[in-house]
Amino acid sequence: MTAEHTSLRVLLIDDDPIVIRLVSDALTLLGNYAVTLATDGAAGLERLMEDPPDCIVVDIRMPHLNGLQFVRALRGDPATMDIPVVIISALVQDREVLAGMLSGADAYLLKPVKIDDLLHAIEQSLALSAEQRRQRMEFLAQQNDDAEKR
Template sequence: MREPEDNDRHGDRRRVLVVDDAATVRAYSRKVLEADGFAVDEAVNGIDGLEHALANPPDLLIVDINMQKMDGYAMLRRLRQEPALRDVPAVMISTESKDSDRENALLAGANWYFVKPVRPDDLTAAARLLTGRGAGQAGGQRS
């Protein structure tokens, strides 16, 4: 049985905004996160992501780096200057595994950095932690 969680008190699900130009990656993140009880929004680039975030502030951002129009770095930098969004935790995801990439992500305003591909368990665990959800079975998945 699920223990009632503190943060489920309001009844609505935690909202995650996935910003990535690869439809497959978006679909993957959506599938994994929705299976774990998150509500998922998608955006295809930085500008789209900012617009989505402003219109419907998420509880967590998962952002790719290399995107057309506005990349992930630029998006997070802008986001951290938006009063309504500046403290929304953000995870950056990229195929690059160099330390400098990680450093740049954190400089731009990310709270965590994953190298693609991200294991489903890692993705949900990070999402749960950063949205303050579900200590009880964090990391596990409901099937």
């Protein structure tokens, strides 16, 4: 919405035509982001290598490479590990949300996602420093280990 966002690029990865158009319109028109698109995880990785974005919005259930695999691949590569990631998904069960967060996403939003919530989550994830992200990941992994032990 503000001028500082004009240069920020978001990579949007989703296989649903309606969602892709909706989110790209919302990000372009309301958030002033430049949006690039991909319809599955593998295509998303290609786009990522060609032109690393400032933030990624990704769905989970997609052909070829699903969202979780995509985020894990992203976080596993030192070149891309600090790119903010927001997951939007229709998978609502606790263990699915947990798997999403453990994969390394900065936010997990449930479909149907409100536009304001999405813009807010993107801003928040952009504001996160690499150190904060690492700390949070470690904290989550620790919590999960503790829970499993119990």
